[in-house]
Amino acid sequence: MSVMPVVLWTDALVFLLLTLIAAFVLYASRYEHMRAPWRRVVRSRVGVATLVVLGFYVVVGLLDTVHFRLALDPQGDDSAETRYSPEVLSLLDLALSGLRERQEKTYSAPFATHLFVKEAIEQPDGTLVRDFPRLEYGGAHLEDPARQRGFDIAWRAAWGALQGLVIWALLATGILWLIARSRGETSAATRAAILAGRTPIPWRIALAMLGIMLVLSAVAGELALAYHILGTDKVGEDVFYQTLKSIRTGLLIGTLTTLVMLPAAVLLGIMAGYFRGWVDDLIQYLYTTLNSIPGVLLIAAAILLLQVYMSNHADDFASLVERADLRLLFLVLILGVTSWTGLCRLLRGEALKLREVDYVQASTALGVGHFTLIGRHILPNVMHIVLITLVLDFSGLVLAEAVLSYINIGVDPTMNSWGNMINSARLELARDPVVWWSLAAAFVFMFALVLAANLFADVVRDAFDPRLKGAR
Amino acid sequence: MASDVLLEVSGLTTLLGDAARPVRVVDGIDLEIRRGETFVLLGESGCGKSMTALSLMRLLPPSGRVTAGAVRLAGTDLLRLTEAEMRQVRGGRVAMIFQEPQTSLNPVMSVGDQIAEAVRVHEGGSRDRIPARVVELMRAVGIPDPARRVDEYPHQLSGGMKQRIMIAMALAGDPQLLIADEPTTALDVTIQAQVLRLLKDLQAKTGMAVLLITHDLGVVAETADRLAVMYAGQILETATTDAFFAAPAHPYSRKLMESMPGADKRSARLAVIPGRVPHLDQAFVGCRFAERCYAVMPRCRDQAPIWRELDTGQGVRCHLWEHGGVLPDGLQRETGDPAAATSFVPESAQDPAAAHAPMLQVRDLKVHFPIHDGFFRRVVGQVRAVDGLTFDLTPGRTLALVGESGCGKTTAGKGILQLTRPTDGSIRYRGEELVGLGHRRMRAFRKDLQIIFQDPYAAMNPRMLVGDLIGEGLQALGIERSRAGRMRRVAELLDLVGMDADAVERYPHEFSGGQRQRICIARALAVEPKLIVCDEPTSALDVSVQAQILNLLKDLQDRLGLAYLFITHDISVVAYLAHEVAVMYLGRVVERGRVDEVLDDPRHPYTRALLSAVPVIDREKRRSVIRLEGDMPSPSHPPSGCYFHPRCPDAFDACSRTYPEETRLSETRRVHCLRA
Known part of the structure; x- marks a missing residue:
């Protein structure tokens, strides 16, 4: 059976993220100072337990990221080219095709x-x-x-x-x-x-x-x-299937947002702290201004803008999945724009401190150029802050998706997400007798993910915090 | 005599860390402190001095525990008291002050309240008497205008004042014993002299005993009645101060004394103690010092020496004293003998300064930092960190820039290297102006001008390999472009500073302080500089390690013809290493000249006061301390006229009107004083 691979925008970003992670792992494994904290992470009991749980989520999310279109059965023998189904499926859909079809x-x-x-x-x-x-x-x-x-x-x-x-x-x-x-x-x-x-x-x-x-x-x-182990929803779709499909959405929001905001936060933060002067003023004004706009307002405005665009250019989208994906991407971007300021401010402070440290001064005295100096001395020494922030932010972003979808400015209503499930549960809870399983399923899966992520974040923070080194 | 003993410690043993592999930080210590005396615990860092003090107070960290021994304070065994009873003892009968007054005071409480708290705990009496008692205590520790200072906060006080407040709090309970853990290490010499003086006076008034913990032999000589030398958790020697300095019994004590730099050792190398203090998590078989001892015998390694009382009243733990206290021949002092002391000839005759044109000419250098305030961050004032600095430096010579903390000497060093942009003035290196050069144009000079920092722990990127650290300059300046060539050069440099070539593949944290400083020196040497700014390179190191680094710097100067701008506050190092001295006060040089001229015959009142405050071992050379009133003024509001006149004992009217012009006393000697 021939298939036509489909790479959605978010898929591409996930693959980029995976490449970056692989590159980072390769780079980190060469240096003892980067290996040591990770070794502490995998040697902690909570660390490995949460890693296993997160691993299951990631596998499901990745399976759901490989998209393609199946070839249709040839209708007439005269057309030589194969025709593909308009429906975009993922590996997860195939694996769960029983669940998907038993409506x-x-x-x-x-x-x-x-x-x-x-x-x-x-x-x-x-x-x-x-x-x-x-x-x-x-x-x-x-x-x-x-x-x-x-x-x-x-x-x-x-x-x-x-x-x-x-x-x-x-x-x-x-x-x-x-x-x-x-x-x-x-x-x-x-x-x-x-x-x-x-x-x-x-x-x-x-x-x-x-x-x-x-x-x-x-x-x-x-x-x-x-059976439908978590019941079915209003249109009879299996809730277990929906929850599994929502994992990708949650993971994407949590990880891609950081990928989007990271370059801005790291570059601007370090530049502000290192160069000071007008560079610092400019960057500070930028993020204080951005920070003083309520985030929800900005997100709502951006999403509404996109909706208008999509309804005016309906022909540009080959399928519903692509539409929903673009909206997810936009949400990720706008969440990134509103969330880089915290990390940027942290890094600016750290760079301000580091630029006065003796080893940076010694490098200046040796005539090392500004950008080499930043890359060699400042960036590696703020990396632990970046990592800790990313892991801590992840669970917050997963929850943010749920909240935004609840007030209808989150992901596309056709997309499976915990936020949309909770949103629909609003009416279900008003019924008598109560339909509780959508909400419960979303809650349990989200709770497990966020709890694991939070515990893992604690372990990472402890492992990377230089002040805790040697304690215990 | 027995009733005279206030504190008696016997067999005190303290363990730290987990039970499987405990660290024996204090290992069977016996001590006696008599009423009213000053007893000094002397030793290098990491030998268990502070842990001994904390064990006495039962203030050990959570993982620490006292496993054996007894601590008797006038008959009561402190180790058997309940925690509630012990709280009465702490601060009541035994008080303690710490090294860092900055962190020992609560920054959000006024100092009066903090003293009152201590008073309330121990007096318990009527509340209305407390304010009076606070003022009384503050007056007792020599704080001027105590009634006004009561309401001030710690940040409004200088370091010396804060330490006085700490002492006042310690005195609140009228203690019989005061434990002072390196009370003056963080302070300048003139302030140190004040605080030590204060402790002496208080002791004379109240009759309390003082247990002083220090690593500074000078402080010991000035203050101690009796002392104990600690090493690796054990006491190696106890003696009265006079007996100790006349003839230290243990090889370790002897080496410690010989490794002190000073003018009398100029022409010789300083004695060094090889190796480092052993880790205390091992079981020792023989003598703990055997690995580093110059007089080691085979039996030292497999038989632990017992404690011996000598005829001189000294006690010592060494096999050498088995045969009636006679030292084997050839183990007497190796250096620092009278012959060496007199071999120092003033160099004026063959002064190479005349032969060489100055390499670096600094004229009227100013580094000001603007103070911003208000909504629009307008400049409302200037911190004049360096305010008109003038000196010359000739190739192959060492100029010492001496002064107390806050006088701008470090800023001056950084200003010369353009690490901090000078505000005004001129720095000419071989005739070329450096002030105002941009980052790019300055690179041409980076090769010739290098810097070594005070704290070797902060001076290296913890995330880089030593090989890359040393090679950084070679790479940045394009001297060695290939990695193989760089590594070859790095190996040569490591050899030059006396390190093994295998250090290349290791990280800085794997090395001790002294080794790290060697690596920093290698990094500076990598680009073959002509001038190195040494910013207090030894002040974070122990005496024996300091000697190694000073020897190395001296050797390198002889071999490579380097010039040093040596920034320090330590007069003994200046006397040992420098050719010329410039004394700084509040951003300006008040006096400069050849080292013998300035140190032997100081002409500026500040130089005189500074030199008199330095603790000296030799009693005959001791000068009477000239007490300076108050603290150094803030560099943002320097006094009118001569900056020193408000504190100067010899000031007269004219001093407050204009800053004195330079007076040339001789070819090399210049001083800024109207009296000169």
Whole structure:
């Protein structure tokens, strides 16, 4: 089956980000002073546990970033060129195609076998009865849902858990073998060391966390084959599918915004502190002015501007996905514009301090040029601040997306995002009985991501903070 | 005699860090401090002096614990008291003052309130008496106009005043013992003299004992009655001050004394103690000093020496004293003997200054920093950090720029290198004007003019390899463009400053202070400079390490013909190293001339006061201290006329009217004073 790859704007930026991260890792691994703090991060128990959780999110997000269009089945044999479906899909969509296609009519509760609202059902004898109809897919295999459902769910969960454990066992053995080889020990000795928690990197915690995550995913995957484990929404779409799709949106907002604002913040901040004088005045005026405009106002204005543009130039967009993507990109840009000032101010202060430090003065005395000096002496010595800020900002930005979408100036309404899910939950919560699962699903997934990111940020901050060096 | 003993410490052992690998910072210390005496604990940094003091006060950091020994203060064992009882002792019977008065005072409380707090805790008595007591205490520590100063905040006071406030707080509980942890290290010599004097006076008045912790032999000689030399957590020697300076018993003490720079050692190299203080997390088998000892014997390495009491009243921990206190031949002083002292000939006869034209001519150099204020940040005044500096420097010679902190000597050094833009004046290097050159045009001169900084820890980018650090100048100035060539040159330079070539692949933090300073010197030498500005290069180092660096600087000058502009506040270093001296006060040179002329016969009243305040070991050479009133005025509002006249003991009317013109006393000697 031939496919046509589609690279959306945000996809391109994600690939750029990945390249940058890879380059940074290569660069950092060459220098001991950069390796040491990261080593502290992976040697902390919280660090590895949150890394595993974040890793799952990132994998889902990346799968959702590889976009393409599938080839359509040839209609007539006369046309030599293959035609492609107008629908842009991602790897994640393919993997979850079951979930995506099993659409019900409207709301249904998690694990339900019947619809959430009564409908008129035509009986075989021709009479109409108002009742909760059976779902088209959720639990459709059951003969007598009331009696069989509990047992079926338990059995499927157990089967899923077993699958998860097997996958985990395979992975763990592979990792064990790799560790044993790098340590030059027998596998048995390494296993004993890991179980006793004697390895420098807390593998015991990492593997346990990996086990938990794998079992949870496998159970969810197995159950999702037969049920809507988080229910369905107003148009009958599976909420579990929506939440998984929202991961990409959340991650993109959190990471691409920093990518966008980083060059401005770092360059301007260091320049202001290093050159002082009129350069400093100019940059300071710029960011104080920008900072005094309410961020929400700026974002609303920019998004409305874009909406007008898009409605006037509807033909420029090949698909809805592209439209939504452009809006996401715009949101990322405008969030970047409003959020670089904090880091810029921090860096200006640090550069002001560093330019008076003896080693910078010594370089000046040796005739080193301004920009070499900034690159060699100032930038590496403010890198820890940049890193700490980025990691701390991430969770804030994920939450910001939810808030902005809630007030309708966030991502496109057609795009899956936690913010949009929460926004729609506004009406659902007003119903009686309450439809709670959209909100709960968005909350749980967002909570797990932000909590992991926050804990990870704490570990990174501690590892990079020079004042904590040697403590403990 | 026994009732005379105030504090008795026996077998005190303190551990730091985790139980598996503890650091024995204090390892079995025995001490006796008598009532009313000054007892000095002497040692280099990292030998456990401060930890001893903190153990006595039971103020150890959370990971520290006292594992053995007893501390008896007039009969009560402090280590057995409950924390509540101990709080009564702290500040009540034993008080402590710290090195850094800046950080020991709360910046948002007025000093009066802070003293009152201490008074309230220990007096407990009627509240209305407290203000009177505060003023009384402030008067006791010599703070002028105490009634007004009560309401001032720490930032309004100078360093010396702050240390006085600290002492006043310590005195609030009428302590029997005052522990002073390096109380004057952060202060200038003239202020140090004031504070030490104050401690002596207070001791005479109140009869308290003082435990003074210091690394400065000069301070020891001036203040101590008895002393103990500490090394690697142990006491190596105790003695009365006179006996100690007459004949130090332990090889370490002897070397410490010989490594002190001074005029009498000019022609000789300073004694150095090789190596560094060992880490205290190991189990020692033999003598702890064996690795660095010049008189080491095989048994020193495998048998720990026991404590011996000598006939002279000294106690020493060394195998050399096994046979009745007779030193083996050849282990007497190696340098600094009378012959060496007299071998110093004034160089006026063969003065090379006449042969060489000056390399650097500084004329009326001014570096002012504008003070901005108000909404439009208008310039409302100038901090005149350097305000008319004039001197010449000839190739291959050392000019020492001497002065107290805040007199502008560091700014002058940076101004000469154009690291700080001079406001006015002229700096001519080999006839070419440097003032006003841009960043690009100045690069031509960067090769010839280099700088070494005070703090070797701050002077190197922690994120660069030593090889890249040293090679930076070669690369920037395009001297060695290929990396291989640079690394070859770096290896030569490391060899030149006495370091191993494998340092190239390591980071600065892996080296000790002395080694780092060597690396900094190598970096400056990389571009083959003709003149190096040395900005207090040894003041952050221990005495024995300072000796290594001074020796190195002297060797390099002999071999490479370098000229040094040596910025320092340490007169003994000046006497050892410099050829000429310029004394700075408030941004101006008040007196300059050859080193022997200025140090032996100071003509300016400020020079005289400065020199008299320097602690001297030799009693015969000691001058009576000329006490300067008050502190150095702010460089933003210098006094009218002669800048020194408000503090000058010899001032008369004319002094307050005009700044005195330069008076030439001889070919090389110039002084700015109306009395001269």
